[in-house]
Amino acid sequence: DGGITQSPKYLFRKEGQNVTLSCEQNLNHDAMYWYRQDPGQGLRLIYYSQIVNDFQKGDIAEGYSVSREKKESFPLTVTSAQKNPTAFYLCASKGQGYQPQHFGDGTRLSIL
Amino acid sequence: GQQVMQIPQYQHVQEGEDFTTYCNSSTTLSNIQWYKQRPGGHPVFLIQLVKSGEVKKQKRLTFQFGEAKKNSSLHITATQTTDVGTYFCAGTPNNNAGNMLTFGGGTRLMVKP
Numbered sequence: 001d002g003g004i005t006q007s008p009k010y011l012f013r014k015e016g017q018n019v020t021l022s023c024e025q026n027l028n029h030d031a032m033y034w035y036r037q038d039p040g041q042g043l044r045l046i047y048y049s050q051i052v053n054d055f056q057k058g059d060i061a062e063g064y065s066v067s068r069e070k071k072e073s074f075p076l077t078v079t080s081a082q083k084n085p086t087a088f089y090l091c092a093s094k095g096q097g098y099q100p101q102h103f104g105d106g107t108r109l110s111i112l
Numbered sequence: 113g114q115q116v117m118q119i120p121q122y123q124h125v126q127e128g129e130d131f132t133t134y135c136n137s138s139t140t141l142s143n144i145q146w147y148k149q150r151p152g153g154h155p156v157f158l159i160q161l162v163k164s165g166e167v168k169k170q171k172r173l174t175f176q177f178g179e180a181k182k183n184s185s186l187h188i189t190a191t192q193t194t195d196v197g198t199y200f201c202a203g204t205p206n207n208n209a210g211n212m213l214t215f216g217g218g219t220r221l222m223v224k225p
Contacts, residue, residue, distance in 0.1 A: 042200065042217035043155070090154055097211060098143045098204065100157035 003027040006091050006104035012112045013078065013085060021076045021107045023091030031094040032074040033101065036060060036087045043090065049074055078109060086110050116203055118216035126224050131191050133219035135184040135201035142204045144177055144184040145213065150197040181206075191223050 007022045025032065031050045035043040045058030049068040063082025068074055074093075078085045088108050092101040115138045125131050135144065143162045147155035159168055161177035161184065168175045174187045184203075188195055198220045202213040 040220065043215045048212070094211075094213075098160065098162065100145055100147075100160060101155075101202075101213060103154040103156070106154050 004091060004093055004102055004104040006089075006107050008107060009105065011107055011109045013109060014112050016080045018077055018079050019085075019109070021078070021089055021091075021109070023074045023076065023104060024072055025074075025093040025102075025104075026072060027093055027095070027102060028071070029093035029095050029102070030071070032068070033092045033094070034058075034064075034066065034074070034076045035090045035092065037090060037106075038087050046076065046089075116201060116214045116216040118201060118219050120219055121217065122220045122222070124222045124224065125191050127193060128190050131188040131195070131221055133186050133199050133201075133221075135186075135203075135216050137182045137203050137205075137214075139182070140206045141181050142206050142211075144181075145202045146175060146184075146186055147200045147202065147215075148197050149200065149218070153197075155200060188221075191221070193223050193225050196221060196223050 004025045013019045033048045034046040036046055037043055044060050046064050047055055047058050047066040049055035052071050055066050055068050063079055065077045088106050090106045091104045094101045117136050119134050145160045146158040148158055149155045159175050164181050165179045166177040172189045176185045198218040200215050200218045202215045204211050
């Protein structure tokens, strides 16, 4: 969607390495989300943030970390503790109330 | 916790046939949203339903929200190859102060030309 930028598009991780996925939005949205999608599967919530300097664990937070130092940015770090990181990672943001979520183009992470 | 289930998980249709996906929540919802994800792409918002029994149409797509606000459906009339993708419903529970959406598992639609 216009307004949400994820980078890189493709990322490869070596064993024992932490990698960080970038998510930036210029929609002035307070809420931001990270989802993991495995092939042929639905979206699973990793972390979410409803306001700057605050974030909450989702359903599958183990092995991941986030920060929300700026309203526009919500980077996700996939740590070496995440033993099966190969997946499609989607970032989304949302305005107030029942507004829809706007998704970025995603990052495909693979293990080397 | 709240669960949102979608059926079927997969559906193959011949081009021109109709298609329906169903969404069921374990709790009453404030609203339901529908998204479409094309192969290799990201989910894109289609529509939101808020009122009990609401029906909305977008060309060949008809969306319904159940009277009890616990289920919803998406019906596509005379499918086309451009309808290929995964359709997700997502709902906000009535008692959710943070307006958190819970996504269903999606229905993957494949259309044979």
